[in-house]
Amino acid sequence: MPNSVVNIDDEVNSVIEKGEENNLWPQDLNSYQKNQLAYLAVQYGLDPFFGELTVLGGKPFVTAAGLKRNAYDSNKPPISIQTELVDSDIDKRWWEYKSLLWKEDTPKGRPYIEFGEASPKDCTEKISGSDKDLKAMARTRAVSRVLRLAYNVNLTSAEEISGYDPETQEITDITPENEPEDTDESNANNERIITNSGNELTDREQVLKEIIAGDKQLKKELVDYLRYVKEERELDKVTINDLKEKEYKELKGLLNKLKKMAS
Secondary structure, three states: OHHHHHHHHHHHHHHHHHHHHOOOOOOOOOHHHHHHHHHHHHHHOOOOOOOOEEEEOOEEEEOHHHHHHHHHOOOOOOOEEEEEEEEEEOOOOEEEEEEEEEOOOOOOOOOEEEEEEEOHHHOOHHHHOOHHHHHHHHHHHHHHHHHHHHOOOOOOEHHHOOOEEOOOOEEOOOOOOOOOOOOHHHHHHHHHHOOOOOOOOOHHHHHHHHHHOOOHHHHHHHHHHHHHHHHHHOOOOOOHHHOOHHHHHHHHHHHHHHHHHHO
C-alpha cells in the first residue's frame, strides 16, 4: 500500500511538472488547483492539458470528452450507448433525452439509464442559436451522466453547468429570454443576491460587498459561483450565507484575486 501511495504522488508530481515545464497550465490556476487536476488526471487516466478536465469557479470538472476516454479505456468499455427523446416543449425550445448504456456484462433489460435536458435558459447564446445544437447539448448531458453513473466518476461534467462553452471551456452568463441584459432592474437583482433581504448585512455579506463594490465583473463572478453551488446541491436558490465555510473562503479568495488582476 505505501508503494502505491508513493507511486501516485510521483505520478501527480510528474503531471504538475510537465504542465509547468511546457507552460500548459492555464495562468489563472493556483498550486492547489493544479494539484487537484493532476490527482484526478492520474486517478481517471485523463489529460488535463487537452480538454478532459477543467476548473470552473475554483472547482474541478470532467468534460464529455474525458468521460468517454475514461470509459473506453477501462477494462469494461461500453458496447452500446443509445439516446432517445423522451420529452420536449417546442414553444419553450426545451428538450429532454434519455441515455442507455450497456457493458459486456450488463443485463439486456437493465442498462444504465440517465437523463439530460437543454434549453436557452441553461445554454450559451451560441448553442441556443439553433434547435439542432440545443438537442445535441441535451444528448451530451444525458450521455455524460450515464457515463458518470456506469463508471463511478465522482465529478460533475462541465457540460452540465448552465452557460458552459465547450470551445472556450468558460462559463458565459445566461440572460433570460426577453429580459434586457444590462438594466437598473437586473443590477438591482444582482445586488439583492449579496444582501440579506434589506436587513442588516451579515459579516460574510459585508466582506464580499466591499470586495465587489462597483465592479460588474466581480458581481458576475459572485452570481456565477452561487449558481454552481445551487446546481451542485440541487437547490432552488442559494445565498452567501448558505455557503459552507470552505466554499466561502474559496469564493472570497477568487474575488480578491480577480480584483487584484483588474487593478
